[in-house]
Amino acid sequence: MxxxxxxxxxxxAQTVGLxxxxxxxxxxxxxxxxxxxxxxxxxxxxxxxxxxxxIGITPNRDSKPTSPASYRFVISYDIFEQKFAVSRxxxxxxxxxxxxESAAQLFCLDxxxxxxxxxxxxxxFWLTLEYQTVEPKPATTESGGTLMEQLIDVFSRxxxxxxxxxxxxxxxxxLSELRKTR
Amino acid sequence: MAPPRGLLHTCEIPALLxxxxxxxxxxxxxxxxxALTNVMKKTLLLSFLLLIPILAFGQIVPTISKTEIAGASDxxxxxxxxxxxxxxxxxxxxxxxxxxILRRIESEMQDYVVATxxxxxxDPGLIRLVFVMAPKAPGNTVADINxxxxxxxxxxxxxxxxxxxxxxxxxxxxxxLVGLMVDSKRVEELRQRLxxxxxxxxxxxxxxxxxxxxxxxQVKLVFEATKMPWxxxxxxxxxxxxxxxxxxxxxxxxIVESAQVTGVPRSSYSDSLDRxxxxxxxxxxxxxxxxxxKEKLDSELxxxxxxxxxxxxxxxxxxxxxxxxxxxxxWIPERTLPEVGxxxxxxxxxxxxDGTVFRGLTLGMGTDGDTxxxxxxxxxxxxxxxxxxxxxxGAKVRFETFGMLWKAQTLDNLLLSPSxxxxxxxxxxxxxxxxIAFSPTLYATAGANFTELEMMLPVEHWESAHEATASLRYxxxxxxxxxxxxxxxSGYEIRTGTRTLDSxxxxxxxxxxxxxxxxxxxxxxxxQYLGGRITGNAPLFERFSLGNTVTLRGWNKYDIAPIGxxxxxxxxxxxxxxxxxxxxxxxxxWNSGEDSIIRNSFxxxxxxxxxxxxxxxxxxxxxxxxxxx
Numbered sequence: 001m002x003x004x005x006x007x008x009x010x011x012x013a014q015t016v017g018l019x020x021x022x023x024x025x026x027x028x029x030x031x032x033x034x035x036x037x038x039x040x041x042x043x044x045x046x047x048x049x050x051x052x053x054x055i056g057i058t059p060n061r062d063s064k065p066t067s068p069a070s071y072r073f074v075i076s077y078d079i080f081e082q083k084f085a086v087s088r089x090x091x092x093x094x095x096x097x098x099x100x101e102s103a104a105q106l107f108c109l110d111x112x113x114x115x116x117x118x119x120x121x122x123x124x125f126w127l128t129l130e131y132q133t134v135e136p137k138p139a140t141t142e143s144g145g146t147l148m149e150q151l152i153d154v155f156s157r158x159x160x161x162x163x164x165x166x167x168x169x170x171x172x173x174x175l176s177e178l179r180k181t182r
Numbered sequence: 183m184a185p186p187r188g189l190l191h192t193c194e195i196p197a198l199l200x201x202x203x204x205x206x207x208x209x210x211x212x213x214x215x216x217a218l219t220n221v222m223k224k225t226l227l228l229s230f231l232l233l234i235p236i237l238a239f240g241q242i243v244p245t246i247s248k249t250e251i252a253g254a255s256d257x258x259x260x261x262x263x264x265x266x267x268x269x270x271x272x273x274x275x276x277x278x279x280x281x282x283i284l285r286r287i288e289s290e291m292q293d294y295v296v297a298t299x300x301x302x303x304x305d306p307g308l309i310r311l312v313f314v315m316a317p318k319a320p321g322n323t324v325a326d327i328n329x330x331x332x333x334x335x336x337x338x339x340x341x342x343x344x345x346x347x348x349x350x351x352x353x354x355x356x357x358x359l360v361g362l363m364v365d366s367k368r369v370e371e372l373r374q375r376l377x378x379x380x381x382x383x384x385x386x387x388x389x390x391x392x393x394x395x396x397x398x399x400q401v402k403l404v405f406e407a408t409k410m411p412w413x414x415x416x417x418x419x420x421x422x423x424x425x426x427x428x429x430x431x432x433x434x435x436x437i438v439e440s441a442q443v444t445g446v447p448r449s450s451y452s453d454s455l456d457r458x459x460x461x462x463x464x465x466x467x468x469x470x471x472x473x474x475x476k477e478k479l480d481s482e483l484x485x486x487x488x489x490x491x492x493x494x495x496x497x498x499x500x501x502x503x504x505x506x507x508x509x510x511x512x513w514i515p516e517r518t519l520p521e522v523g524x525x526x527x528x529x530x531x532x533x534x535x536d537g538t539v540f541r542g543l544t545l546g547m548g549t550d551g552d553t554x555x556x557x558x559x560x561x562x563x564x565x566x567x568x569x570x571x572x573x574x575x576g577a578k579v580r581f582e583t584f585g586m587l588w589k590a591q592t593l594d595n596l597l598l599s600p601s602x603x604x605x606x607x608x609x610x611x612x613x614x615x616x617x618i619a620f621s622p623t624l625y626a627t628a629g630a631n632f633t634e635l636e637m638m639l640p641v642e643h644w645e646s647a648h649e650a651t652a653s654l655r656y657x658x659x660x661x662x663x664x665x666x667x668x669x670x671x672s673g674y675e676i677r678t679g680t681r682t683l684d685s686x687x688x689x690x691x692x693x694x695x696x697x698x699x700x701x702x703x704x705x706x707x708x709x710q711y712l713g714g715r716i717t718g719n720a721p722l723f724e725r726f727s728l729g730n731t732v733t734l735r736g737w738n739k740y741d742i743a744p745i746g747x748x749x750x751x752x753x754x755x756x757x758x759x760x761x762x763x764x765x766x767x768x769x770x771x772w773n774s775g776e777d778s779i780i781r782n783s784f785x786x787x788x789x790x791x792x793x794x795x796x797x798x799x800x801x802x803x804x805x806x807x808x809x810x811x
Contacts, residue, residue, distance in 0.1 A: 046392025046401070048328035048366060076329040079394050079401065085329035087297065094284070095297025095314070097329060 016170025018127055020178040024113040027055060027129055029168055034131050035075070035105055036164045043084070048076035050134040055114050057125040061169060065128050069115075072134075073108050116175060124172040132165030243274040244300070247308040252299075253315035259290055267313070275300065275309060287313060328366045335359045335403050336395035340376065342407035343386065348379040356405070364392060364401060376405055380500050385410060432493050432502050434469075438462045439496035443479065445508035451482040459506070467493065467502050479506055486511060486573070486622075512568035513619035514576040515657070517627070518544055519562065523790075523811030524552045524731040528738045532557075542566050544580065552730045554723055555592055555739065555746045558609065560584035568617075576617040578629075583610045591744035602745055603687060603721050606635040607642065615651065627653045630683065635721060647721045648683035652676050665703050672696035677724065689718025706763070708756040716748035717774070726750035728771045728781075731810040735767050736783035736794025741802060747771040749778065761789045 017028035039049050051073045056065020072089040078097070084104035087095040088111050096107055112129070119125060249267045256264055263286050273279060280298060287296045294315040301310040338356040345353060352375055359368065369390055377388040386407040393402040441462045443451065459475055462468070476491045483489065487508040496503050519536040526532075529551050536546025544564040551557030564580030588605050596604055615629025633647040653675040661668040675693045679685040697710035712733075714726045725746030729739035733752050752769030764786050770778045785794040792808040 045390075046328075046330045046364075047390065048330075074327040076327065078329045079392055080333070080398065085327075087327040089327070092288075093296075095327070097297070097299045 016127060016129070016168055018170065018173050018178060020116070020175065021113065023116050025116055025127070025178075026113050027109060027127065029109060029129070032109065032166075032168065033102075033105060034108075034164065034166060035101060039133060039164050040101070043075065043077035044079070046077070046079050048074050050074055051108065052132055052134050053108065053112055054128075054130045055112050056128055057114065057119065058128060059123075059125060061126050061171065063126075068128070068130070069112075071108075071112050073111075075104055075108075119175055121176045121179075122174055124174050126169060126171030127173060129168045130165070131167075243276070244302075244307055244309040246270050246273055246275055246311045247303050247305070248310045250310065250312045251315065252312050254291065254294060259287065263287065263290060270311060275311070280311070284313070287315070291315060328364070330392050330401065331364050331366060333364050333392075333395075333399055333401045335362055335364055336397065336400035338403045338405075340405045340407065342409075343382060347381045348376055352376060352379065356403075359403060364403070369403060373405060376407065382407060432467060432495065433500075434467065436467050436496075436500050436502045438465055438467050439498065439501035439503050441504040443506045443508060445510075446483060446487060450508075451479055455479060455482055459504075462504060467504070469493075472504055476506060479508070483508060510569065510573050511622070512576065513573040513622045514568045514617045514625050516568065517566065517576075517578055517615075517617065519546055520553075522548070522550045522552055523809075525809040526552065526731055526738070527806060527808075528740065529730060530557070536562060538566065542568075551587070552732075553727070555589075555725065555727050555744065556605075556609075556722060557587040557589075558584035558723075559587070573622075574619050576619070577615070578617070579612070579614040581610075581612045584608065589740050589744065591740040595744045599745060601719065602725075603645075603719055604637055604639045605722065606637045606645075608636040609723060610634050613651075623658055624654070624656045626655075627651070631677065632683075633721075633723075645686040645721075646684060647679055647687045647724075648685035649677045649679045650683065651678075665701075667701045669699045670696070679718065679720065687719055687721050689716060689720035689724070691716045691720055691724050704760050706756070706758045708754070708758075710754040711752065713751040714749070720748065722746065726771055728752055728769050731792070731808045733767060734769050734781055734783050734796070735765065735785055735792060735808060736796040736806045737781060737799065737803065738806075742781065743771045747773050749774060758787070763787050765792075767794075 015029070015031065017030070019026045019028060034051070035043070042049055053071040053073070054065075054068040055071070056068030058065050070090070074087045074089060076085050076087075077083070078085060081098065083097065084099040084101060085095065085097040086099060086104050086107045087093070088108075094111070099107060114127075249270050251259070251267075259267075263283070266286065267283055270279060270283065284296055284298065288294075297314045299312040299314050301312060302308070303310055338359050340348070340353075340356070352372070355375075356372055359365070359372075373388050373390045376382065377386065382388070387410055388405055388407050391404050391406065393404055395401045441459045443456075443459065448456070455475070455478055458478075462471065462475075472491060472493065476489055480487075480489045488511050490507045490509070492505045492507060493502050494505070495501070516538060518538070519534065521536060522532045522534040524532040532548075532550045532552040534546065534548030534550040537544060539545050542565050544562070544566055546562035547560070549557060549559035560583045562580055562582045564578060566576070566578040566580075568576045570577055585608050586606060593605060596602060611631055611633035613629060613631040615627050617625050617627045619625035629651050631647075631649040631651055633649070635645050635647060637643050637645050653673060655673040656671065658668075658670040673695050676690065677693075678690040679687040681688060691714065693712070693714040695710070695712040697708065700707045716724065716726070722745065725748060727739050727743065727746045728734045728750060729737035729742045733754065734742070739746075750769070750771045752767065754765065754767050756763055756765040758764075764784065766782070766784045768780060768782045770780045772778045782797040783794050784797065785792055787793070790809050790811045792810065794806045794808055796803050796806070
């Protein structure tokens with residue numbers, strides 16, 4: 001939580017595309033490279049990285065989605081084959097290996113979908129996609145203690161565990177328009 | 183859920199199209215990449231022909247040569263499903279045909295997580311398709327899904343610190359990973375343990391990484407300890423004491439680095455005690471033992487010293503030092519003016535505080551209409567040493583300046599009593615004195631008091647009341663017997679104004695006081711007495727007074743003796759249980775040559791709140807509500 005406050009999310013200017021796939025909305029952000037330098041370094045060191053994506057819609061640009069859909073991925077890098085592997089933990093666990101860096105990112109984004117249930121055809125809406133790395137819970141509980149100790153713990157791990165996160169917003173969209181362009 | 187789209191663009195081939203430096207090395211391990219290299223070696227034409235479809239469609243689609251199941255027995259799957267899997271053989275890899283199989287496996291094996299793994303065959307256009315299954319674990323973590331978990335740990339190495347900086351047990355646990363498959367959860371656990379090692383905690387951050395080993399499929403596990411920035415190191419390295427935090431907390435497992443007694447010569451305590459203290463060195467700190475030795479030292483020093491036990495972090499990690507700091511206890515008590523917090527309905531509110539504020543500097547201020555017939559208000563400032571190199575001798579000098587308020591009864595009575603020196607507007611004095619203690623319970627003082635009075639009548643003028651003073655005071659040690667404690671105090675003081683000191687007032691004032699206080703559990707009994715005698719013409723501030731919040735409670739001093747008296751005695755008896763109690767006061771105040779009238783009062787009290795009832799009071803008196811803190 002503290003690290004979230006200390007490293008504010010970079011606002012990424014991206015072009016957000018939205019496609020209607022049956023009754024599901026699928027996001028497309030061609031320029032998005034969420035595997036940053038720090039994360040790649042960690043992956044190349046053989047360490048897996050947890051990512052959480054949250055997607056939701058809002059009636060206007062500045063509001064926050066009330067009940068976003070959450071997707072959780074684990075990305076790892078095969079140090080021998082030098083290929084990425086992605087495991088979607090939730091929903092519906094699914095894994096894929098032997099991916100390039102861009103393919104790993106694409107797999108994550110392709111997996112993300114949002115149901116159109118509850119969205120009327122002509123309703124204009126904005127789409128918000130948030131992503132961030134999440135630390136796995138430590139195996140031991142030794143990091144407890146005073147606030148000072150916890151702060152020091154957070155700072156001392158900075159070099160290894162720098163957070164990567166971002167938010168992308170696009171719109172306005174409407175289902176009727178998306179159906180026309182399908 | 184619809185199958186993930188775009189997998190055709192994400193499997194093997196996009197790596198070939200990438201311009202990132204990692205693509206160069208990826209070709210060493212990628213069958214498709216090797217195929218491209220071979221093709222380029224054969225002929226430019228063939229390469230070009232091959233590259234056309236690549237450039238045109240951005241992909242090479244490998245053929246599935248074989249399907250396998252890993253992580254579970256294929257017998258767990260239905261025959262129909264196994265047949266469907268076999269039908270994939272010979273087909274081009276396409277998620278559209280693989281995903282339905284995946285979903286069917288998931289539906290048949292609901293307690294398993296299923297993933298596909300494409301393993302390139304020797305023939306560059308072929309892949310082996312492996313369905314990897316793992317039991318579902320709630321809250322799957324990174325550890326379960328790291329693709330490197332398939333490799334065997336060849337070695338475990340710790341960089342940045344030497345082996346003696348962390349425990350053998352941790353070293354052994356790390357080495358136990360060798361020969362096993364990478365368990366990321368265990369690796370994270372060991373990383374945290376290394377970071378928490380006493381010699382590293384707060385000074386090093388620890389990261390972990392997996393490197394390729396000397397053999398394919400084998401990896402090196404590396405823990406890297408990096409020194410933290412200085413600011414964190416000094417904070418956690420116990421150089422800064424953050425009081426209230428646990429950072430400098432002494433642990434029971436710490437080893438005693440040294441133990442010593444300071445503040446007393448070595449000869450002050452026995453050799454056997456010294457040996458016992460030194461026996462703590464090199465062992466784990468035992469707080470009970472340390473406390474026991476403190477009590478023993480206290481006893482051997484015969485309570486002449488206040489012994490303080492200080493256990494601090496040692497110079498090395500996981501060590502502590504034990505220091506018994508002995509300080510001589512001064513035999514002479516603090517000699518400041520009595521603090522007053524009182525309310526009397528006919529005498530008003532009194533609040534006066536006096537005490538040491540810093541290294542012997544004393545300050546006092548307030549107003550007091552309770553103690554004397556005058557109400558004085560002002561301040562005092564002084565310096566007091568209770569121990570001039572030895573606990574036997576102390577010294578003090580105090581300056582006072584007060585303005586006066588007089589009751590009409592006092593002023594009226596002064597007009598009728600020409601033998602009594604008159605009222606004054608201000609009173610200023612300087613009072614040096616020394617104190618000599620004969621024992622911790624008995625001490626004497628000697629000094630002088632140079633007081634200047636701004637007299638009001640007949641015209642304003644200054645007069646001097648220069649006195650020589652001396653006193654002797656005794657305070658018994660608290661006598662304990664079971665749950666009973668007893669304290670006895672007694673004192674005598676003489677003050678004499680003399681021409682020798684250039685005083686305008688010539689007099690001698692004797693004063694005795696003392697008491698007994700016994701506690702029997704929650705019951706308390708208290709007897710106090712005072713008596714005094716003045717000869718000569720003492721100024722008003724030296725005359726005695728009774729009838730306030732301490733003496734003859736319930737009576738009003740301005741009704742009994744508005745200008746005080748030169749003879750006095752008083753007895754006070756109290757019994758109390760917790761905060762509630764009853765009292766009885768008996769006393770008399772009179773002037774030389776007059777008859778002594780004994781007055782009595784009784785009352786009850788609850789903490790500082792008192793109700794005093796004067797006995798035998800004929801007029802202008804009754805139950806009096808008093809407060810005395």
